[in-house]
Amino acid sequence: MKKTLKKIISLALVAVMACSCAALAGCDGGKGEKVKIGIGLYQDQGPAVTATRAFLDGISEELNCEFTYVTLSQTDEAANKTAAQQLISSGCKGMILTMDSATEAILQECEKAGVYLGGYLSDYETSFDKVKNNPNFVGTVVDGRYSGTQWGEEIAERIINEGYKNIGMIKFPSFAFPHQNEMDTAFRAKIEEYNKTAADADKITVQAETTELMFQPLSADYFSANPDIDAIYGMCAGVDFIYPTLTQNNKTNIKLYTAGFSVDDSVLSNFGTSGNGCFQELVFSNVEAITYPLVMILNKIDGEEFSDNPSEAQRVDSSQIRITNNEELDTVKEKSMYYTGKFENSFLSASDVSALLAKNGGTHEDLVKAVQSMAMEDLEAK
Amino acid sequence: MTKKLLTIFKKTLLTLAFPVGMFLVMWLITAVSGVNNFVSPIIMRQVLTNGSLTTIIALAIYLQFKNGRFDFSGGATMILTAIIAGNVTYNAGGNFLMFLGLCVAVGVILSFITSIIYSFSRVPVIICTIAVTLVYEAITYLIFDAKGLNIISYDIAMFGKVPFIFIPLVIAVIVFLFYSNFTVEGKRGKLLSMGQRSAVNIGIAENKNVITCYLVTGIILGLGALVYGSQNIISPQSNLSTSSILFSYIVPVFIGMFLGRASVDAVGIAVASIGMEIMNSGLDCLGVGGGGVQQIIFGMFMLGFYAFSGQFEKLKNLFMRKTLKNTI
Amino acid sequence: MKQSAIVQIRKMNKNFGPTVALKDVDLDFYPGEIRGLVGENGSGKSTVTSIMAGMQKPTSGSMFYNGAEWKPESMAYAQRKGISMILQEANTISGCTVAENIFAGDIASFSKFGIVNTKAMNKAAQQRLDAFGLTRIKAADVIDKYNFEDRKLIEVVRCVVEETRVFVVDETTTALSVDGRKILYDIIHRLAEQGKSVVFISHDMDEILEQCTSLTVLRDGSIIGTIEKEELKGAATDSEKEKLIEKIRFMMVGREIGNAYYRSDYDVSHSDEVALEFDNVSVGPVKNFSLKLHKGEILGFGGLSDCGMRLIGRAGFGLEKLSGGKVVRNGKVINNSITAIKSGIGYISKNRDTEALILSADIAENISLPSYSRLSKFTFINPFTKAKMVNKEVDNYKIKCKTPRQAVNTLSGGNKQKVSFAKWTAKDSDVLIMDCPTRGVDIGVKQAMYGIIADMKKSGKAIILISEELSELIGMADKIIVMKDYAISSEFMRSPDLKETDIIGTMI
Amino acid sequence: MGQEAIIKKTGNGQNGFWGLVKSHIFDIFSVLGLILCVVIFTITSNGNLWNAYNISILIETVCGYMILSLGALFVYSMGFMDVSVGVQLGVYSILMIFILNSTGSMLLAFVTVLVLALLCGAFNGAVAVWLGLPSIVTSLFLMFVFGGIQYILIERTGSNMISVENYDISKFADSKIMILAMVAVGIVVFYAFNFTKLGKYTKSIGANEKTTAQCGVNTTLWKVIAYMMFGVCVAIAAVFLLARTGSAGKGTGSTYAMDIMLCIILGGMPLSGGMSSKVRCAVIGTLTYVLLSNGLTLSGVDIQTIHIIKAVIFLAIVLLTCRDKGKILPR
Structure with missing residues (x-):
């Protein structure tokens, strides 16, 4: 009886091995001369991942590319280097990574193997100055705008217009997200400017010291420390870190202006005037922005160069979709690939991307323009 | 009769000494530091919500502990249960009762699978449950498009809030106490944990007991999943990351086991959990949370x-x- | 000629891997008898009874109980059907109540829909305890409140139930004091009078002769012979008894044991040099104990199991924290086992399998463990030097094994004990404290060990021999110290005229 | 563990080839697992497993794991577990960067970390004994404290991570040096584990602490030494881990505590320690573990599928190597 059991287990092991073998063999597919590009995302799930994959799937045929995905760690450089190495080892000619982590070490590997690296939705804050002249680094496209000033001002204007008087301020620690300081400063400056001219009753109170979240949900004592707030400017990802605390403490009457987006109905059904109306602003970056590093890498691989190629690697802003009211939300639901996860909703078609390649006559200016013309008005115009 | 009352009074006093002491200490510290929002209904509610969750999970960990096993898979079982039950309930448009029922059902089924693997593979329990943990974590990537779970803002997440949170809490405590003190298998489990070899010689069927115990743990873990899923956004897990759940909730178990000697172990754990949450909330107020x-x-x-x-x-x-x- | 057998065992075989534990055993047990089973360790006496009692399954063969085929699935099942057995090792479960222990296999009978009625269970347990005259034991108490002996008796209460037809006692008495034994003897005799069958396994020959109505001898898994009631009762005088015992021993071992069982000499001389001194030692309940052990002396300690002698032994090896006084060897105070071993003291624990040996380790490892400090040269332990040392000991003690790389738990009890002796001789210890060194060891090995102990004395080693077997103390010790209630109650010098009865009086 | 199980594990002195096979069945399974991994991944990765670049990254990845699990052997053979290694590695990396950046002296950086690692080892070994705590408690304590320190250190830098400046740490990431380090540590550990008191005593402590103590072994002292030995390995591993990226952040090292445990289990060693602890458990386990991740990625398996394949293979290997045939369920 025991012996049979052992045999069964051995057989099972062999079977598992064999199955995985077969599965793997299936994975290989037609190789041809497709160019292999590795994509390292710091999330392994979620709408951004789905949309990125959908976009790359949609354009892979036209560009004759094949994409391999790995998940990066947000905190562990060694793990990220291993992931990058494995991409190189599996034959990738280029890599697009969303984390600026161990970048210098990874670039050394790239130099050894002749692989190109590009950044995606990341400003490469820590390493950019050191790597921008590295021939294997093609530049990065930022998650929205590099500077936070503009958005801070925009939110301040909305708040002034919509008449909220007591504003809570929440952000991530500045060691991790330095640009949220700019939003903070810009917001406060704008409000102060308004307060100078406003009647006493209309003056806006802003939380004196911005609360920093250590990547943990807001704690309930926030409400006892700031009892009277009627709106929160959440510079950090408020969907995951602020909203849960609001619902749990029945504070959804507080309006939330925050970065980030969710395709989840629990968020969207409470946006603007619908549901509890807690969410007033959501912002996300378009996954199509990956076109920038991708095109730059493909140019390098092709051995082509833009006529107006910049002398050093660039940090390019991308346009963001700001959702400020229900109509805009409906537009997003209808037309944005980020929400639908369907390639047909993409800003750029496969041939659009292909046309941007240097060998097809594209220019750097076109490329930058392409990733910067994907804002709300562009979506509405689509 | 008065003597009995006196013992009960004494036991209650001893048991409550920990959270009350902790409260006074934190109150003093916050007061000295000039933080005046520590004593407020919001903080109290936070203590109760978090304390209830901690109690339920700690009870599940402790039940296996008490039966002589260190079960590594508790965290993974809970996470997977919450993801499955939450998503199924949501997709089916069910209500919070359906969520409750599904959590318990899925928790019991997963625990049953664990117990079957353990009792028939005869691999040492830590190693076996580590392997099971890896499998359950991997499954979180395979189901529901690896979305994890995010239902905190729906009505089905009602059990994550005061006062409804007390319902799963009370069920968990009752199930725990009832199983370990009043049932045949609970008594057998006690005998097995204290003297495994002797108990087996006497003729207690160990496999049956292990499976029963896991089924009960499954109920409590299911309740834990219910509350956890109602309070947290859960993302898929990998590489034993669920062990951090285990390690962070094991401290109340340690403390509760000691406090429980004054009264009943389950009560000790509840009291320890509340005490620890008072500490955490106090630290939050001080700004070091x-x-x-x-x-x-x-x-x-x-x-x-x-x-x-x-x-x-x-x-x-x-x-x-x-x-x-x-x-x- | 007599009633039909209550249990019949036919052609029973049992193998443990390649080891044959039982070979075509045929055995009958009759109502109203107290059947002694004797044989060396590993002769199969425990195996055959444990199969009968449902603890393990035979490899082949059949059993009949009350004429019907008997295939017990567990000990609990067998007990419900009337065959119960008390095991040699402690089998109560600490941390649980007495009642839970008594009804461990039977909790379900106090339950409705899976819910246990604890009150009813405690009440029933108390009734059972009272029926055995153990009114001082309270059913609702946690069993840890009671000592080893009481726990053994609680086990008896668990095993003997109304349905019991066959009751097996496997070497239980070594754990019991005289009082405890008396209670057990009463129980088995009462059962026999009620027409039930008792199977009694023991190493203590005198006990067997006194209590049993018939006797079966096993050797190497086979039945060698049976001594019937008539022959047992026939041996009335001391010399006849002596002869009978001689005969039984011959059957057990298969060869002449001879007279040189214990030490033959009565030379109590020893060097004047003090090897170990207890200076006003207070440990636990033992107060102000003083004693000098000399080189070449065998000091025997006797008494009931809880008389404090064991504490003295542990204190001598530095295992106990002293509340007063000191243990000294060569001017050095012994306050833990490390200083003890450094100054050449060795200790053989009574708990052989849990304290004296590492069961999962091989023979070589066990023997060399205390000697590694000596073997290690500039951190290097030379495997060849080690093997040489181990081989010497294995040869010296004639440890039965295929290779020294064999795990200790594959050895029989006697050979295990040889290993725990060997590790101290390998270490070259000059003082040896032995706590029940021959417990559970069969005659052949026992004889060899007595020879070794006698040789040790000759070579000038100092020995403390703690034993519950008086005959062993009389046979081996130069001086016997009897302890009672944690103090010395009497001392006897070695003499051919010393009788057990002289000593027992001072023990109780 | 059941008595019968011990017999099973240690072999029962049978003769002949099959006796030998039977008594080493668990070792054979773990080696077979490794060979199977190599063969299958060679096929599924189209030979990419063996290209020079992949070999070099394999060496780089294995190095850290290998040194750590070789050191962990001493702790695991006593039946203890150290969950604090991961955060310790993180803090050590950060400290080394601080020291390198301010003094430029690798020696100073290493010695500081070594001293800290030794102190942690001593703490793990001694405090648990002195206060009568289970060793997991002190190790949890260190995990919380070091985790906190790592967080605070990084927070203080005002950045997400810090990097080594003005010092070429990447010279330690050279394959030759890494192999050299692994072999050197391997030889020392092999020697210490099989031919010195340290190895003999840690195994005996794992098998039966009471007996070991009664054989005149100062178990507290040797526990401390064993933990310190691990500490030395942690310090060495920290250098090589840092050399890989030249930077450290909040999560640096955090996964190592659990990974090492998985390595050792994959090598066929019971977590209860004792006599069946072998150096080859650490070696084979580490190789299998690293190969599994590397091979699956190289073969182009989807990220989400890698987890389940790894888990199932782990389960299968565990079922084959850790089965216990005793009468009672092993705990």
Whole structure:
């Protein structure tokens, strides 16, 4: 009886091995001369991942590319280097990574193997100055705008217009997200400017010291420390870190202006005037922005160069979709690939991307323009 | 009769000493530091919500502990249960009762699978449950498009809030107490954990007991999943990351086991959980919540408490000679 | 000629891997008899009874109980059907109440829909305890409150129930004091009078002769012979008894044991040099104990199991924290086992399998463990030097094994004990404290060990021999110290005229 | 563990080839697992497993794990577990960067970390004994404290991570040096584990602490030494881990505590320690573990599928190597 059991287990092991073998063999597919590009995302799930994959799937045929995905760690450089190495080892000619982590070490590997690296939705804050002249680094496209000033001002204007008087301020620690300081400063400056001219009753109170979240949900004592707030400017990802605390403490009457987006109905059904109306602003970056590093890498691989190629690697802003009211939300639901996860909703078609390649006559200016013309008005115009 | 009342009074006092003491200490510290929002209904509600969750999970961990096993898979079972039950309920448009039912059902099924693997594979329990943990974590990537779970803002997440949170809490405590004190398998489990070989020789069917115990753990884990899923956004897990759930909820178990000696173990754990949450909330108010300082204080407290309770035992032995006989 | 057998065992075989434990055993047990089973360790006496009692399954063969085929699935099942057995090792479960222990296999009978009625269970347990005259034991108490002996008796209460037809006692009495034994003897005799069958396994020949109505001898898994009631009762005088025992021993071992069982000499001389001194030692309940052990002396300690002698032994090896006084060897105070071993003291624990040996380790490892400090040269332990040392000991003690790399738990009890002796001779210890060194060891090995102990004395080693077997103390010790209630109650010098009865009086 | 199980594990002195096979069945399974991994991944990765670049990254990845699990052997053979290694590695990396950046002296950086690692080892070994705590408690304590320190250190830098400046740490990431380090540590550990008191005593402590103590072994002292030995390995591993990226952040090292445990289990060693602890458990386990991740990625397996394949293979290997045939369920 025991012996049979052992045999069964051995057989099972062999079977598992064999199955995985077969599965793997299936994975290989037609190789041809497709160019292999590795994509390292710091999330392994979620709408951004789905949309990125959908976009790359949609354009892979036209560009004759094949994409391999790995998940990066947000905190562990060694793990990220291993992931990058494995991409190189599996034959990738280029890599697009969303984390600026161990970048210098990874670039050394790239130099050894002749692989190109590009950044995606990341400003490469820590390493950019050191790597921008590295021939294997093609530049990065930022998650929205590099500077936070503009958005801070925009939110301040909305708040002034919509008449909220007591504003809570929440952000991530500045060691991790330095640009949220700019939003903070810009917001406060704008409000102060308004307060100078406003009647006493209309003056806006802003939380004196911005609360920093250590990547943990807001704690309930926030409400006892700031009892009277009627709106929160959440510079950090408020969907995951602020909203849960609001619902749990029945504070959804507080309006939330925050970065980030969710395709989840629990968020969207409470946006603007619908549901509890807690969410007033959501912002996300378009996954199509990956076109920038991708095109730059493909140019390098092709051995082509833009006529107006910049002398050093660039940090390019991308346009963001700001959702400020229900109509805009409906537009997003209808037309944005980020929400639908369907390639047909993409800003750029496969041939659009292909046309941007240097060998097809594209220019750097076109490329930058392409990733910067994907804002709300562009979506509405689509 | 009055004597009995007096003992009950004494036991209650001893049991409550920990959270009350913790409250006073934190209150004093916050007051001295000029933080005046510590004593507020919001904080109290936070203590109760978090404390209830901690209690339920700690009970599930402790039930296996009490039966002589260190089950590594508790965290993974809970996460997977929450993801499955939550998503199914949501997709089916079910209500919070359906969520409750599904959580318990899925928790029981997963625990049953674990127990079957353990009792028939006869692999040492830690190693076996580590393997099971890896499998359950991997499954979180395979189901529901690896979305994890995010239902905190729906009505089905009702059990995550005061006062409804007390319903799963009370069920968990009752199930725990009922199983370990009043049922045949609970008694058998006690015999097995204290003297495994002897109990097997006497003729207690160990496999059956292990499976029953896991089924009960499954109920409690299911309730834990219900509350956890109602309070947290859950993302898929990998590489034993769920062990951090285990390690962070094990401290109340350690403390509760000691406090429980004054009364009943389950009550000790509940009281320890509340006490720890008072500490956490106090630290939050002081502005050191969630950061490195809190972790360090937490670690210091755990070691200090454990060391104290260890010495307590030795002190007690000094006055009770009886143990001497047993060592020879 | 007599009633039909209550249990019949036919052609029973049992193998443990390649080891044959039982070979075609045929055995009958009759109502109203107390059947002694004797044989060396590993002769199969425990195996055959444990199969009968449902603890393990036979490899082949059949059993009949009350004429019907008997295939017990567990000990609990067998007990419900009337065959119960008390095991040699402690089988109560600490941390649980007495009642839970008594009804461990039977909790379900106090339950409705899976819910246990604890009150009813405690009440029933108390009734059972009272029926056995153990009114001082309270059913609702946690069993840890009671000592080893009481726990053994609680086990008896668990095993003997109304349905019991066959009751097996496997070497239980070694754990019991005289009082405890008396209670057990009463129980088995009462059962026999009620027409039930008792199977009694023991190493203590005198006990067997006194209590049993018939006797079966096993050797190497086979039945060698049976001594019937008539022959047992026939041996009335001391010399006849002596002869009978001689005969039984011959059957057990298969060869002449001879007279040189214990030490033959009565030379109590020893060097004047003090090897170990207890200076006003207070440990636990033992107060102000003083004693000098000399080189070449065998000091025997006797008494009931809880008389304090064991504490003295542990204190001598530095295992106990002293509340007063000191243990000294060569001017050095012994306050823990490390200083003890450094100054050449060795200790053989009574708990052989849990304290004296590492069961999962091989023979070589066990023997060399205390000697590694000596073997280690500039951190290097030379495997060849080690093997040489181990081989010497294995040869010296004639440890039965295929290779020294064999795990200790594959050895029989006697050979295990040889290993725990060997590790101290390998270490070259000059003082040896032995706590029940021959417990559970069969005659052949026992004889060899007595020879070794006698040789040790000759070579000038100092020995403390703690034993519950008086005959062993009389046979081996130069001086016997009897302890009672944690103090010395009497001392006897070695003499051919010393009788057990002289000593027992001072023990109780 | 059941008595019968011990017999099973240690072999029962049978003769002949099959006796030998039977008594080493668990070792054979773990080696077979490794060979199977190599063969299958060679096929599924179209030979990419063996290209020079992949070999070099394999060496780089294995190095850290290998040194750590070789050191962990001493702790695991006593039946203890150290969950604090991961955060310790993180803090050590950060400290080394601080020291390198301010003094430029690798020696100073290493010695500081070594001293800290030794102190942690001593703490783990001694405090648990002195206060009468289970060793997991002190190790949890260190985990919380070091986790907190790592967080605070990084927070203080005002950045997400810090990097080594003005010092070429990447010279330690050279394959030759890494192999050299692994072999050197391997030889020392092999020697210490099989031919010195340290190895003999840690195994005996794992098998039966009471007996070991009664054989005149100062178990507290040797526990401390064993933990310190691990500490030395942690310090060495920290250098090589840092050399890989030249930077450290909040999560640096955090996964190592659990990974090492998985390595050792994959090598066929019971977590209860004792006599069946072998150096080859650490070696084979580490190789299998690293190969599994590397091979699956190289073969182009989807990220989400890698987890389940790894888990199932782990389960299968565990079922084959850790089965216990005793009468009672092993705990």
